Amino acid sequence: MKITRNLYSSNLTLLTDLYQLTMAYGYWKAGMTDREAVFNLFFRRNPFKGGYAIACGLSYVIDFLENFNISDEDVAYLSTLKGNDDKQLFEPKFLDYLQQLEFTCDVDAVEEGSVVFPQEPLIRIKGSLIQCQILETLLLNMVNFQSLIATKSSRICLAARGEEVLEFGLRRAQGIDGGLAASRAAYIGGCAATSNVLAGKLFDIPVKGTHAHSWVMSFESEIEAFETYAEALPNNCIFLVDTYDTIEGVKHAIKAGNRLKEKGYKFAGIRLDSGDLAYLSTKARELLDAAGFTETVIVASNDLDEHIIDSLKQQDAKINVWGVGTKMVTAYDQPALGGVYKLSALRNKENTAWDYKVKLSEQAIKISTPGIQQIRRFYANGECIGDAIYDEENLPKNDNWTIIDPMDMTRRKKMTIVEGEYKDLLKPIFVNGKRVYKKPDLQTIQAKVKDELKTLHRSIKRFTNPHSYPVGLEKGLYDLKTDLILKLREVE
Template identity: 65%
Template sequence: GLEFSCDVDAVPEGTIVFPHEPLVRVQGPIVQCQILETALLNMINFQSLIATKAARICISTMGEPVLEFGLRRAQGIDGALAASRAAYIGGSAATSNVLAGKLFGIPVRGTHAHSWVMSFDTEEESFQNYAKAMPNNCVFLVDTYDTIEGVRHAITVGRWLREQGHKMVGIRLDSGDLAYLSREARKILDDAGFQSSVIVASNDLDENIIASLKQQGAAIAVWGVGTKLVTGHDQAALGGVYKLVAIRRPGKPWEYKIKISEQAIKMTNPGILQIRRFHDRQENLGDVIYDREIGIPSDPVMVDPMDSTRRKKITPGLDATDLLIPVVRAGKLVYKTPPLAEIHQFLQDNLCMFHGGVKRFVNPHHYPVGLESKLNDLKTRLILKARGQAAD
């Protein structure tokens, strides 16, 4: 029988990565490496996409919590679970997916549906019955009929909750002009003595809409994001690839391999690759992709993979961290996966180490990522050789 015997190295979940960088390195018998391709790409591409989208959305809210509401719009049940997990890693505070909460320990949050309101004779009656059933978790969905009247009905039931020793957590807006309605709702709530009740908003939100709403002065404290989060809108897929970069026959040295193309972006980087991230105490300063066999000096020169004339020398003496770490050795798991809450926090800590210009949505600063110069020289030789332009 076939027994798995590969070595696997990978960047830890929650690590910020960039184009051209190797996220996983698999070394072992070639048939085993090839069998892993589809499964690895499926898991890594989709969940990296959703975690990235979640991180962008959370950046746009400027610290206000994001609730992942995407179960109904996700690509199947398994896709919904994977999306909830990835969104939590990416920064969302909670999910409406109760199964994801059970399986992964993600905090679960949500509100009642419009159908709950419509199943009663009046909106106020629906809120009253919800309050009796869930007195410690009352966020009333107020836009089933008339949003402003819905806020007033929520206040009426909120007063009853106070008399019972509970409090109204907040209201939720799911349609209409969210900037205007949230400001009006905030005034009504404050005037009625419900200053601590929050306004939750949803309705096809993404990072750009949220940023616009905040610029308009929306009085929204919690953001429910579903469809455009769990589908990765407007980037339908992450184009990660899984390529052969070196091969070693029994008793022989490594042979470096490269796939060439008329498109520079589709050319692969050869070698037993690792990423070294250089940083000081406050900020990450650049990533150098290098070959473990060739090695890397303490002050490497990085070469832009898309333009070999663009080069940057790393300042000597900087601290550095190699990003790919051992996960599997000789087919056996050697890495202990941290609790999901730790991965969630690790990503937030990671984000803080990048200059704000890297994280902006419009014309972001390009974080320096490049090939170590000797690796770039090797790549160039292999390209020329493959094109018949250089001798062995």
């Protein structure tokens, strides 16, 4: 009875921008394919005007890299591409080369669920120039989106102050994987469950759901609808009460709840999906309590996000469980994380040393950082106090580091290396193309997010004008970058 979806049963190696392949071809023609390079994936600004982000997507990246492969079918397709003289874009010999290419890079990455900040390399790839280049697009696609959603989810869960958040977004998600990967990332960010059954099956996420308005509309009356539902699924009763009139709906739910109680079942909850949630939840709570259903929860949904939840909390709305859909899975107020992937070092022609690389721009924030970068996070009393981006090939000579804000060189901070009070965030994932890292399960990653958020001062987690966490370039790397920029600006 199994079927196969053609769309995704093929490998994803061609899920890349054509320019990666034309550059690959250029490197091959120029004999540069195997020059060793270092690329870093990072973002430039925290999403949602927030103070932090959550790294996510590495698990997808690992799967992709382990399956890196150009199939016969892919080659057949690539050989049909033409240049502007209507001749083949790629020589057949190059396509043979491409097909024989095996993934042999070193990959270091920040673990999923880690708190991260702008400018920090989330993934660092070191290996042959051609391989590093070809991987760019898919790495960005996976990490940009999943980090965005994990961050959004963590914010929404913070707003809910420990109460259950359910992710309901599939119907408005951006495509199939826009739904699946979002359910995974939302769970990592702190959601308790998803409505997405396939995400539940594939990723072992708890799934939740009861009934929609159409259920109620399929019966002569609302009370008949609730009672029929309770008859069929007595152990899963959260009645949606706003199909016709919310307050009447609550009364009908209480009637059905009484029947459930008589039969020894739990009247688990009601759901509000429209109207003024602050007002209606208070009214519903009163009715439920008066009927003795003090343990029956009120689930609310309807275009919720962290700001609306926060406002409802401040209004003392009587909501216990938060169903969040569209605003979570599309990261509605900022639907893309502007992550980029930049070359930071390349072996010189003689293969005797690294040439460090920067990309210039008239905007300081768009100038990239050179070097074989690593991130060191410093702690004091369990709270993180600052991150240094440093060059592994140029470690400071002593334990007193200075970090310098790359956007404002007058903002500096001293950091002291004390045993047990710091950690380096990039961990080896692949060495020479072989995986050396064991993927944690989703529950472990979700727990990591919770732990990591505890290490952040609450001012950094604030939604409005959060405190800017200190991330700087270690002084040696800062000086090196400055020298490179000045040299390039003079030369060019």
